[in-house]
Amino acid sequence: DAMVIQNPRYQVTQFGKPVTLSCSQTLNHNVMYWYQQKSSQAPKLLFHYYDKDFNNEADTPDNFQSRRPNTSFCFLDIRSPGLGDAAMYLCATSATTGNQPQHFGDGTRLSIL
């Protein structure tokens, strides 16, 4: 089945230690998104790629960056994680933007020690 895969499912890092989360897709979708979801809240969009075109949300902290080396893979880099960055991170894809539904991975739960 075509799908969105996130690795690892659980990640523990130390305060201030850089961490990278990965996402891959077999849907061949043009758009890939990264969301942050804190407990009992809706997902919050951090940024998205349309092909190689990077689109950052205005309120995404500079601490968060992303790379998309090819259609299938996208990475979320957190340069210096703080305690407030502990959350579930969701990757999603869609064929295009606008009114297209998004397909989500199962997420990576990030804990900060």
Added chain:
Amino acid sequence: AQSVTQLDSHVSVSEGTPVLLRCNYSSSYSPSLFWYVQHPNKGLQLLLKYTSAATLVKGINGFEAEFKKSETSFHLTKPSAHMSDAAEYFCVVSEARGRRALTFGSGTRLQVQP
């Protein structure tokens, strides 16, 4: 600008009874509307979508939703709740034009009592 309001943060029903999760939206353009479900420690799964075709939309697992433009509503229903329906449900709006991403409601947690 687009926005979504989910009118109930928690809904509790008994197994076998109907489910109603309420959603109101605001959109400057013709919206597309979605319902997603999220089980604990899982990603979001698309239940159904409305994209300006039939106003009554049928989704997976027996769920359906009706788009009512006059009421700006898109309520999610199911005739008979199952224990496996217990989860968080998100109503989501997306405008057809432009490159805006999805706008999520705050979510409704559905509890199903045996």
